[in-house]
């Protein structure tokens with residue numbers, strides 16, 4: 001979150017002094033002189049931290065009462081108390097009631113800055129910890145050096161610093177969220193939060209509360225809830241499977257994008273935020289628009305920069321790197337020894353279609369590593385692969401495909417075999433004829449002739465020496 005501090009003190013001198021010290025260090029600040037001003041400021045937008053005086057003259061609530069109310073509505077908000085003479089005991093009591101720490105008047109600027117920095121860091125760590133737990137399945141690295149993935153990376157690099165809205169399209173499990181996280185990390189908002197909402201897994205009736213938050217008065221348990229738009233202030237909000245959003249929610253999101261403000265559920269005042277919205281969809285949004293299920297105006301707002309993450313079957317050259325990456329991660333986090341994958345097993349994996357894309361590959365790696373009980377020194381062989389992967393090769397290459405071959409005369413059987421074999425090899429090397437030729441032991445030009453004679457058309461990616 002952008003580091004913003006709310007200073008609540010009845011003395012204007014102290015407010016200005018604290019705000020000045022923090023402002024010099026690059027913090028944004030707002031000030032309030034009493035309880036009403038304080039809550040109005042918190043309602044307008046949640047700050048990163050509150051500095052709160054214990055004695056507040058002329059306020060309908062004192063510092064401790066304000067602390068209690070803040071902590072009830074926003075348990076994670078760090079609050080630093082300011083105590084004067086004779087209020088140290090009260091300040092210690094405030095810590096028991098949830099304050100982060102206190103600072104005694106008169107205070108030194110250094111101590112104030114240190115406390116503020118630590119309190120914000122601690123709150124951020126808490127948030128990150130929770131987010132980490134929630135997504136232990138995800139990792140942030142975007143692996144893959146195929147030309148298709150290099151093109152995706154180049155687009156992300158180019159658009160990251162611009163702050164423009166990006167729409168990431170691609171089939172399920174292809175790595176759209178990984179791409180969105182990389183975009184955030186490369187952007188100027190990298191220090192800010194990355195909030196995610198997945199419209200496919202969320203009940204439509206909960207969507208608005210989740211996105212915009214709920215005022216205490218409108219929530220079932222009387223507690224205000226901060227929405228993701230507010231949580232993502234100063235950072236990025238990732239709208240995953242955006243096509244699944246109900247049309248009413250789409251209309252509300254459009255309004256936020258137009259005026260950068262919104263209303264919480266049950267609220268009347270508008271909350272102002274600075275959020276970069278990145279969205280993703282595995283559906284074809286143009287046909288969703290044609291079918292009246294997705295707003296065209298929202299599409300144009302969200303898709304300023306469209307980026308397509310290709311399916312794994314279109315970048316099979318990435319499979320060895322991805323496997324090595326997953327095996328290293330999975331063995332590390334489960335405390336099991338890593339294993340190599342034999343050439344033969346890798347060839348089968350590279351010939352497979354991977355309908356579940358990278359997510360499915362990751363699951364297969366996990367299964368291979370956890371279920372393989374044999375000698376860890378031994379490479380994973382093709383017969384250890386799950387049936388759906390191992391049994392999917394070209395029919396003529398499978399043991400059970402033998403019957404088809406056996407019904408053919410030798411010349412046709414050989415052709416059928418050659419076609420299947422070469423199709424699988426060419427796909428495996430990402431349509432790179434030079435690398436395919438080197439692997440199968442043929443001259444490049446001879447392989448070209450062979451493919452032509454078998455009627456296989458290949459868009460050779462290796463012609464430019466790639």
Ligand SMILES: Nc1ncnc2c1ncn2[C@@H]1O[C@H](COP(=O)(O)OP(=O)(O)OP(=O)(O)O)[C@@H](O)[C@H]1O
Pocket residue numbers: 137138139140141142143144170171172173174175176177178179240280282325358359362
């Ligand atoms: N290029 C990659 N490098 C490393 N891991 C990846 C890559 N692409 C995807 N993954 C991993 O595969 C899994 C699925 O990726 P991710 O959630 O980004 O896909 P998605 O396209 O957003 O899926 P969905 O459409 O289902 O939301 C995650 O565990 C992710 O870490």
